Amino acid sequence: MADDKMMAQMSGKGGFIAALDQSGGSTPGALRLYGIPDSAYSGDAEMFRLVHQMRVRIMTAPAFTGAKVIGTILFEGTMDGEVRGKPTPSFLWEERGVVPFVKVDKGLEAEKDGVQLMRPMPELDALLTRAVKLGVFGTKMRSVINLANRDGIAAIATQQFEFGDQIARHGLMPILEPEVSIKSPDKKGAEAILLDELKKRADALPAGRQVMFKLTLPDVADLYKPLVDHPRCARVVALSGGYSRDDACKKLAANHGMIASFSRALAEDFRQSMSDAEFEAAAARSIDEIYRASTVKV
Secondary structure, X not given: OOOHHHHHHHHHOOOEEEEEOOOOOOHHHHHHHHOOOHXXXXXXXXXXXXXXXXXXXXXXXXXXXXXXXXXXXEOHHHHXXXXXXXXXXXXXXXXXXXXXXXXXXXXXXXXEOOEEOEOOOOOHHHHHHHHHHOOOOEEEEEEEEOOOOHHHHHHHHHXXXXXXXXXXXXXXXXXXXXXXXXXXXXXXXXXXXHHHHHHXXXXXXXXXXXXXXXEEOOOOOOOOHHHHOOOOEEEEEEEOOOOOHHHHHHHHHOOOOOEEEEOHHHHOOOOOOOOHHHHHHHHHHHXXXXXXXXXXXX
């Protein structure tokens, strides 16, 4: 089973999760934001080499430690790579005190009933076996809700929990991520349905089983408090979903018990052209801002 120290950190320690799991579809945008244009590389291998360099720069910044960054979600290729001569998960936990997760989904199906389910994952068991051997604590998988359609949202929740069960049987902690698009014409309605569907399935989990949820910052503050307080939920984390870091942090601070799991909002000020000192200062500012929003108390 998952390491007890990692479990204690993820379920109870103040801080946030850094999402460094951009995949083939989102990597070009992440590199552009970092200051690397599409014309600077040719092919996926070169693209992933450059994004790994960016991720290593983030993970080795002095401020990137378990004092504030309690976990990190990795792309599969990053999990399989190295940082300063050590396997990435080992570096994160042993050198930085940061709990490693790995993104396992393989992208999205076409929209049906207002949602996009995850594509099939026939090689999931093999990936999970490898993750366990590398010392990874848990996984993350994303699907998308565009409309307030109960049938579609129920299908999303069912799929997330079914894969979550498969993941838990490997002794890993699943982060279920049914993202509600911030562009949804009825985001508030979709979120109300999602809460109902997630709570029903969390209520039905067997004794001793826990999951985590990664959810879009809701329109109604503290909407997901029933999940934050649920005995089958280890943590509820928030994705930035396209909001700027400033906006995402303001919204997060209004949702008590939720912590951040930001990607773009974490890295929005990082540039390849920065000196090491400039980059490390920018990382410290970003980490501090997100940490404050994740640990605000009433």
